[in-house]
Amino acid sequence: MVCAVDLDIDNQMERIKIVEDIRIKHPRFNHALKLIQDCHQHSKIAAEPQCLLITAPSGAGKTTLFRQYVKMHDKIIYGNTRTKRVILSDEVPSPTRLVVVVESLLEKLGDPFPLRGTLGNKRDRLIKLIKDCQIELIMLDEFQHFVNSENNKLNYEVAEWFKSLVNITNKPFVLFGLEESRIVMEVNEQLDGRFSVPYHLHPFSFNSQSDKEEFRRLVDAISKQLPFEDQPTFAESGMATKLMYASDGTMRRLMNLIRRAARIAIERNHPHVDENHFSEAFELFTRFRKEYNPFLINDFEFE
Numbered sequence: 001m002v003c004a005v006d007l008d009i010d011n012q013m014e015r016i017k018i019v020e021d022i023r024i025k026h027p028r029f030n031h032a033l034k035l036i037q038d039c040h041q042h043s044k045i046a047a048e049p050q051c052l053l054i055t056a057p058s059g060a061g062k063t064t065l066f067r068q069y070v071k072m073h074d075k076i077i078y079g080n081t082r083t084k085r086v087i088l089s090d091e092v093p094s095p096t097r098l099v100v101v102v103e104s105l106l107e108k109l110g111d112p113f114p115l116r117g118t119l120g121n122k123r124d125r126l127i128k129l130i131k132d133c134q135i136e137l138i139m140l141d142e143f144q145h146f147v148n149s150e151n152n153k154l155n156y157e158v159a160e161w162f163k164s165l166v167n168i169t170n171k172p173f174v175l176f177g178l179e180e181s182r183i184v185m186e187v188n189e190q191l192d193g194r195f196s197v198p199y200h201l202h203p204f205s206f207n208s209q210s211d212k213e214e215f216r217r218l219v220d221a222i223s224k225q226l227p228f229e230d231q232p233t234f235a236e237s238g239m240a241t242k243l244m245y246a247s248d249g250t251m252r253r254l255m256n257l258i259r260r261a262a263r264i265a266i267e268r269n270h271p272h273v274d275e276n277h278f279s280e281a282f283e284l285f286t287r288f289r290k291e292y293n294p295f296l297i298n299d300f301e302f303e
């Protein structure tokens with residue numbers, strides 16, 4: 001027999017899942033998706049593949065963007081002899097060496113012995129598999145793990161290696177990483193030239209009136225996706241100011257805070273998320289080491 005308490009918990013879990021799954025296609029996010037798509041599509045006819053390096057600070061949304069593009073555009077077609085797919089994507093581990101990444105890519109493309117052979121031999125197999133599997137786009141996340149802060153020669157080697165991979169495969173590469181990923185481009189003019197369209201995904205800010213409006217639109221969109229029948233918008237000026245102070249405009253802090261506050265409200269069967277829930281969630285995150293809890297202060301302002 002299913003009792004009312006079980007149904008209630010199921011319903012809460014469903015709503016919490018909705019909160020966890022919220023993805024906002026804000027204008028910066030859409031712009032980046034469009035740039036990736038441009039590289040992907042234009043490279044099919046371009047004389048030279050058009051590559052892209054997307055940088056952003058931690059928590060700005062690089063991996064979310066990466067996964068969204070893969071989700072929207074990757075397709076796997078199982079053939080008799082070879083599996084075809086549209087996107088070859090991977091995350092660069094830390095610490096890393098080129099050979100580790102090549103082996104991981106070989107494995108993703110179905111190479112039966114990815115660890116076998118010299119680096120040169122593995123590279124040749126990778127190039128052949130990229131062609132045979134009809135890969136259209138190669139995407140790597142956490143590219144900064146290739147950067148060596150002590151030995152610039154190693155950065156040059158990585159850059160040379162990627163340059164030749166772009167040349168030989170003739171496929172576009174889209175790389176994601178922290179700002180220091182650029183070091184690999186900067187040591188090699190030829191690689192830099194192939195990644196001539198850089199994009200930096202900035203965190204949100206309150207620097208200008210239009211920045212404030214952009215942030216308000218973002219938090220308004222989030223409040224509209226929350227699973228409450230009676231949720232006031234977070235775009236109201238006081239609330240938006242508090243959310244900006246608490247999050248510093250990074251998606252990770254903002255979403256962590258909103259997700260936790262919404263969870264508290266759902267578990268308490270409250271009709272919407274309010275400042276008490278935010279205040280409690282903020283304290284749970286030890287205020288992100290901030291001086292004030294803005295959700296406890298009326299008319300909160302900050303510089």
Ligand SMILES: Nc1ncnc2c1ncn2[C@@H]1O[C@H](COP(=O)(O)OP(=O)(O)OP(=O)(O)O)[C@@H](O)[C@H]1O
Pocket residue numbers: 022023024025026029056057058059060061062063064065251252253255256
């Ligand atoms: N557009 C978005 N909509 C909803 N949530 C988002 C969005 N972008 C980022 N987030 C959330 O912010 C958090 C951090 O995002 P993500 O992991 O993409 O950042 P990152 O830039 O890859 O960070 P890192 O450099 O630390 O890997 C995640 O919880 C993610 O769900």
Ligand SMILES: [Mg+2]
Pocket residue numbers: 062063064141
């Ligand atoms: Mg990431």
